[in-house]
Amino acid sequence: MPVLFDILGDIANLSFVIKIMCFSYLTYWLYATFYNSKIIFGIALIVAGYFTITYSDATTALVAIFGLLFVLGPQLQQTIWFGLAPLLQPFGIDLMGNTVNQKMSMLEQEKHSKELQSKIAAGEASQEEVEAFQRQQQLQQMAAMEGQEDIGDDVPNYDAMKKRSMMLRR
Amino acid sequence: MSIFDDIGNIFNIIWIIALAFIAYWLYNWAKETLxxxxxxxxxxxxxxIYYLVFEYPVIGFLGVTGWIIITSGxxxxxxxxxxxxxxxxxxxxxxEGQ
Structure with a gap:
């Protein structure tokens, strides 16, 4: 029965390809490093070839780690921060380590405030909860007012514009 | 049903074009590196090209396209x-809340 999948043979062929690519990268780096001295480049190339053939596992692993972290490091960082982190955020996974439960999300805040309102209306809320709810309302009002003041400072004649738009509405 | 034959032929042509691009990419990489x-x-x-296009084309295709996707941003x-x-x-x- 002929062998259908020569797995170890395939791994041997692919490891040869990886060794060739590793040696090519090493020659590229050595050429850039010893651009001015071809003799040192030649000697270093022979040493690199010896290391790639005899200590191939360690050499390819080191070249791969160096290539991934040093050469592609910024690219990987950008991809993780701007590609992966926003995707994981809706599922509650924060790459910085802050769990979502530590800070209430907008939805849970809305729920919490609605529950508080209904409790206060029913008269079941304790004094602390009432005070907390009043503080929350005050903060929201202050934030809304702050926003308006900022616009007034930045845009010239904002008050005049607002008066005109109010008059037009009437 | 000749439609399935046509689909097979079209896929074959696209696969050959993809492998040709993989081979060109590997040649370009070797030229730039050495x-x-x-x-x-x-x-x-x-x-x-011999090992990644003729012997193991799937590995070559996946490797090169994966590399392009990762490094292109x-x-x-x-x-x-x-x-x-x-x-x-x-x-x-x-x-759930409701």
């Missing part, structure tokens, strides 16, 4: 779909 010696570049390109565009998942999770949580 700038100092064109002979060595041809030898390395020949080895890479296309994965940063995945963040475009983050609000989609956010909306789905928001609606799921709202559904």
């Amino acid at each position: 700038v100092f010696s064109s002979t060595l570049a041809y030898i390395v390109a020949g080895i890479l 296309l994965l940063m565009g995945l963040a475009i779909f983050a609000p989609v998942f956010g909306n789905i999770m928001y609606k799921m949580k709202k559904g």
Whole structure:
């Protein structure tokens, strides 16, 4: 029965390809490093070839780690921060380590405030909860007012514009 | 049914074009990496193309396309779909609340 999948043979062929690519990268780096001295480049190339053939596992692993972290490091960082982190955020996974439960999300805040309102209306809320709810309302009002003041400072004649738009509405 | 034969032929043509692009990409990589010696570049390109296009074309295709996707920065565009998942999770949580 002929062998259908020569797995170890395939791994041997692919490891040869990886060794060739590793040696090519090493020659590229050595050429850039010893651009001015071809003799040192030649000697270093022979040493690199010896290391790639005899200590191939360690050499390819080191070249791969160096290539991934040093050469592609910024690219990987950008991809993780701007590609992966926003995707994981809706599922509650924060790459910085802050769990979502530590800070209430907008939805849970809305729920919490609605529950508080209904409790206060029913008269079941304790004094602390009432005070907390009043503080929350005050903060929201202050934030809304702050926003308006900022616009007034930045845009010239904002008050005049607002008066005109109010008059037009009437 | 000749339509299945036609689909097979079209896929075959597309696969050959893709492998030709993979071979060109590997030749270009060898040329850029081994700038100092064109002979060595041809030898390395020949080895890479033989093993990654003729012997193991699937591995070559996946490896080269994966490398292009990772290094081109296309994965940063995945963040475009983050609000989609956010909306789905928001609606799921709202559904649970109700």
